[in-house]
Amino acid sequence: MTKKKPDVFSVVAAFICVFGIAFISLGKDLTLGIGDSLSLLCALLFAFHISSTGFYSQKVDTTVLSVTQMWFATILSLIGTFFTETLPSSVPLNGMLAVVYIGVFGTMVAFFIQTTAQKYTTPTKTAILLSTEALFGTIFSVIILKEVITLKMIIGGISIFLAIITAETKWSFLYKRKAKIVKSNL
Structure with missing residues (x-):
């Protein structure tokens, strides 16, 4: 809509986030059922909604x-x-x-x-932040419903968290630290 390509960090963050949501949401054999397919369709339509909202909120x-x-x-x-x-x-x-x-x-x-x-952020960051719904749903299912924490839940949660860090910081804190180390060695 805006004819601007997302940066490489946003694209990587989106893939990491989808990977994390898949780990949390899909069954043990990681296959798509009818509900998963409908959720995927909903996600695509929601992505369009987020993009158009981001575009029109500026206008x-x-x-x-x-x-x-x-x-x-x-x-x-x-x-x-x-x-x-x-x-x-x-x-x-x-x-x-x-x-x-x-x-x-x-x-x-x-x-x-x-x-x-x-109005104050990008559609990519908005989508990744809103994807924490799956993460918080999992956390609350463990706290409230006493569901057992699985390796899939942990991998999915860590992936979503990494996606947020990637989209929000672009790992700039690593560059700043590296620059300080190089400067101190001079």
Whole structure:
């Protein structure tokens, strides 16, 4: 969209991140099931969303962009509901409150914060930071659900963390340290 190529660190970070998410998400035999395939499709569409949000957050007011996103999400969700869900005859009050809470805080506020923040960073960094969802989901599954930590979880978590470090720092702290050592030897 911006006709700017990502730098080599961003590309490497993206591959490391995908590797980490695959380790955390895929089954023991590392094969794709229907759910994994749908998640991959969702990830591709989400990448497009992040790229377009990054592009348009530089061009228009982020509040207007967020409200536009919410209207589209609402309309498309309602349309999708008619094709995939059976509408209940009645909804209890706590069910309605849960939907409103998720709609306001889990969607509206979250998208507004993301859209505003993307004005100050690159889409690549945004995508890698948002990919920590898989990492935190794994961490909370161990803490809350008492799931057993596996080698796959550890490798996936370390990979996502390395991807974040690669995208955010471009390993510049290694160059600075090396320059200090060379300078002190002179």
